[in-house]
Amino acid sequence: MNRREDCADVLIIGGGAAGCYAALTLAEERPELSVLLVDKAGIERSGCLAAGVNALNAYITPGHTPEEYAAYAAQDAAGIARGDLLLTMSKRLNEVTRRMEMLGLVILKDADGRYAARGWRNLKINGENIKPLLAAAVRRAANVRVLEHVDIVDLLKAEDGRIAGAWGIDLRQDAVVYLRARAVLCATGGAAGLYRPNHPGAARHAMWYSPFNTGAGYAMGLRAGAEMTSFEMRFIALRCKDTIAPTGTLAQGVGAPQVNARGKRYQAAYGNTTSERLYAVVSENLAGRGPCFLATHGITEAQERSLERSYLNMAPAQTMRWRETGRGPRTADVEVEGTEPYIVGGHTASGYWVDTARQTTVPGLFAAGDVAGGCPQKYVTGAFAEGAYAAESAARYAASHPLPEPTENVAKVQVRVERLREQSSRPSLYDVDALEEAMQQVMDEDAGGISTAYRYTERQLGAAAQHIARLTRLSEDLRAADAYGLLKIYELRERLLVCRVLIAHQQARRETRWHCFAENLDHPKQDERFEKYVNSRLRDGRVEIILRDLVGEGERYEHTFRA
Amino acid sequence: MSIRLEPEKCIGCGRCADVCPGNLLVLEAGRAQLRDARDCWGCTACVKACPRAAICYTLEASLGGAGGRLYAEDRQETLTWVLRLADGEEQRITVEKHQANDY
Numbered sequence: 142m143n144r145r146e147d148c149a150d151v152l153i154i155g156g157g158a159a160g161c162y163a164a165l166t167l168a169e170e171r172p173e174l175s176v177l178l179v180d181k182a183g184i185e186r187s188g189c190l191a192a193g194v195n196a197l198n199a200y201i202t203p204g205h206t207p208e209e210y211a212a213y214a215a216q217d218a219a220g221i222a223r224g225d226l227l228l229t230m231s232k233r234l235n236e237v238t239r240r241m242e243m244l245g246l247v248i249l250k251d252a253d254g255r256y257a258a259r260g261w262r263n264l265k266i267n268g269e270n271i272k273p274l275l276a277a278a279v280r281r282a283a284n285v286r287v288l289e290h291v292d293i294v295d296l297l298k299a300e301d302g303r304i305a306g307a308w309g310i311d312l313r314q315d316a317v318v319y320l321r322a323r324a325v326l327c328a329t330g331g332a333a334g335l336y337r338p339n340h341p342g343a344a345r346h347a348m349w350y351s352p353f354n355t356g357a358g359y360a361m362g363l364r365a366g367a368e369m370t371s372f373e374m375r376f377i378a379l380r381c382k383d384t385i386a387p388t389g390t391l392a393q394g395v396g397a398p399q400v401n402a403r404g405k406r407y408q409a410a411y412g413n414t415t416s417e418r419l420y421a422v423v424s425e426n427l428a429g430r431g432p433c434f435l436a437t438h439g440i441t442e443a444q445e446r447s448l449e450r451s452y453l454n455m456a457p458a459q460t461m462r463w464r465e466t467g468r469g470p471r472t473a474d475v476e477v478e479g480t481e482p483y484i485v486g487g488h489t490a491s492g493y494w495v496d497t498a499r500q501t502t503v504p505g506l507f508a509a510g511d512v513a514g515g516c517p518q519k520y521v522t523g524a525f526a527e528g529a530y531a532a533e534s535a536a537r538y539a540a541s542h543p544l545p546e547p548t549e550n551v552a553k554v555q556v557r558v559e560r561l562r563e564q565s566s567r568p569s570l571y572d573v574d575a576l577e578e579a580m581q582q583v584m585d586e587d588a589g590g591i592s593t594a595y596r597y598t599e600r601q602l603g604a605a606a607q608h609i610a611r612l613t614r615l616s617e618d619l620r621a622a623d624a625y626g627l628l629k630i631y632e633l634r635e636r637l638l639v640c641r642v643l644i645a646h647q648q649a650r651r652e653t654r655w656h657c658f659a660e661n662l663d664h665p666k667q668d669e670r671f672e673k674y675v676n677s678r679l680r681d682g683r684v685e686i687i688l689r690d691l692v693g694e695g696e697r698y699e700h701t702f703r704a
Numbered sequence: 705m706s707i708r709l710e711p712e713k714c715i716g717c718g719r720c721a722d723v724c725p726g727n728l729l730v731l732e733a734g735r736a737q738l739r740d741a742r743d744c745w746g747c748t749a750c751v752k753a754c755p756r757a758a759i760c761y762t763l764e765a766s767l768g769g770a771g772g773r774l775y776a777e778d779r780q781e782t783l784t785w786v787l788r789l790a791d792g793e794e795q796r797i798t799v800e801k802h803q804a805n806d807y
């Protein structure tokens with residue numbers, strides 16, 4: 142394999158929503174700093190935003206305040222969210238929205254030129270090209286260099302524990318890429334592909350979250366000793382059946398009520414938080430009153446045509462399905478289902494434990510977007526806002542710290558990688574696909590997947606932990622023929638580590654605070670002893686659980702280490 | 705969820721390979737190839753990027769697919785989706801890029 146080295150003031154890992162916005166922030170505010178943005182794919186369509194988004198889900202409309210948004214998000218998470226992160230994020234939502242409009246994002250306006258809202262915190266847009274717009278702006282930035290098709294595998298640290306850079310694999314050049322930096326910003330998104338999906342087999346990647354966000358950022362952070370929070374607060378999306386297209390457009394857009402198979406509106410009996418909306422569907426199904434639908438039958442022809450176009454701008458599968466079956470939403474209600482669980486800090490609170498500067502517990506390592514924890518309901522605008530904060534903090538840090546010397550040099554890294562290309566002394570009986578399938582089955586059956594209606598017992602979690610340990614051992618014997626094969630091995634290992642830590646979190650929260658997201662059948666009620674954050678880190682190869690006190694409204698958490 | 709490649713139309717420009725968020729498309733002997741159809745997310749980035757309509761989006765049988773093919777014509781001001789149903793009927797839906805979603 143070849144070898145390439147590079148160096149920058151600030152290294153951004155992941156050029157999705159948060160990473161691209163961070164780069165734009167540094168281009169505008171710190172043109173004197175050199176920035177390197179690395180993505181495993183091409184940034185024009187990489188990450189969650191590939192197909193486009195349907196709305197800006199987080200915006201402070203006139204008459205409302207950032208405090209209200211923060212309170213709403215904390216309440217939706219039943220208190221397990223960081224008030225300080227939510228408030229700082231909320232304060233920048235409108236600024237980043239204006240910036241996106243300047244970059245060319247089409248936002249619906251009323252006759253007076255004001256943004257047209259959908260509810261009190263959503264804006265209607267045409268989000269089909271949101272990612273190409275961001276990518277084009279990043280490419281125009283003079284101090285930002287973009288490295289694409291480079292999968293980052295691990296972080297580099299200095300002797301004193303500070304961040305020193307990262308390394309990865311160039312998928313096109315078949316090279317080891319070794320990157321040194323003064324500060325590193327991790328923005329690799331969340332983790333999909335942990336659980337058996339809705340449609341295993343030919344359509345296994347027909348999932349809500351990006352199957353190419355494999356939890357790399359969580360895994361590399363864990364291996365570097367970083368503290369994580371709230372993995373047990375999984376996110377499970379409620380989607381249109383089969384196509385996994387968003388439901389909000391139908392529910393909020395044309396006001397379609399949710400009904401069960403008997404035509405009854407059921408939601409009021411369950412409450413209306415994000416997890417309760419899913420729990421309602423799951424419960425109706427279990428009670429034999431399923432399936433559940435969004436009752437769109439009877440909308441106007443104009444509404445139907447408009448819905449078709451909206452879905453083409455974010456989830457073309459849905460429009461295609463309507464057209465192919467000849468039964469559009471005007472003539473047939475739209476069935477809904479829950480997806481498999483994901484770990485995603487932009488919807489729930491899972492991810493790096495950060496301070497308000499978005500610095501992790503590894504000095505010099507910052508995190509933003511779905512990989513950063515404590516701040517649920519940030520969505521795309523919140524990811525931008527966090528990207529901006531993290532970029533500013535990383536720039537301050539880079540400006541006041543010299544370039545550290547990584548403990549692991551490039552030659553050592555290369556040897557480590559090349560070992561995976563040699564014939565093994567113990568050739569594996571299994572390939573990546575077989576181990577991935579086994580992992581997803583274990584998580585599905587024993588750690589609360591679709592097949593158990595997201596519920597688990599402690600006994601099952603114990604079994605899941607043992608299986609994941611076995612699969613992790615087996616993954617060590619995997620070998621690859623080329624760079625893409627290496628990518629597959631690394632992705633599997635990332636997922637296995639995330640699963641391991643997730644199970645430890647599920648075991649630690651001995652209550653049911655959120656239906657479906659963490660439904661512990663041995664402890665089916667909320668318990669005030671768990672009004673705490675469940676945090677974790679890897680220490681000498683073991684998962685250490687740390688329970689931390691809540692950071693409430695008006696309070697602030699800061700790290701105690703000296704950076 | 706997946707796409708289908710129509711190799712006879714492909715000119716090997718590599719646009720699809722550049723934009724696939726999963727690095728699933730590669731050029732081989734001057735033609736685009738999909739590494740593994742099961743790994744496709746169905747984001748349609750490649751469908752929109754292809755200048756020759758050599759890629760179409762399809763609904764898998766397990767997702768309720770009925771044999772239709774969806775192509776995209778990406779122009780400066782508009783994005784036109786062309787749906788060719790299994791029986792040969794063609795339907796076109798044009799989305800104006802400057803127009804926001806109503807919902």
Ligand SMILES: Cc1cc2nc3c(=O)[nH]c(=O)nc-3n(C[C@H](O)[C@H](O)[C@H](O)COP(=O)(O)OP(=O)(O)OC[C@H]3O[C@@H](n4cnc5c(N)ncnc54)[C@H](O)[C@@H]3O)c2cc1C
Binds near residue numbers: 293355357358
């Ligand atoms: C299908 C879908 C629809 C959505 N719709 C909406 C919506 O309508 N409104 C809204 O407000 N929000 C929406 N969201 C949420 C929003 O898209 C996310 O919150 C946001 O994209 C998160 O930004 P991020 O930068 O953390 O992750 P991403 O945007 O996913 O970016 C992560 C990036 O990291 C890269 N990466 C991953 N691993 C590595 C690695 N090892 N090395 C290098 N690079 C790596 C990826 O390629 C990707 O580019 C939606 C999400 C999804 C999945």
Ligand code: SF4
Binds near residue numbers: 707725727728748
């Ligand atoms: S639809 Fe998306 S994921 Fe599938 S091959 Fe095309 S670009 Fe890649």
Ligand code: SF4
Binds near residue numbers: 716718719
């Ligand atoms: S974009 Fe179209 S023409 Fe170009 S390589 Fe891909 S399939 Fe072929």
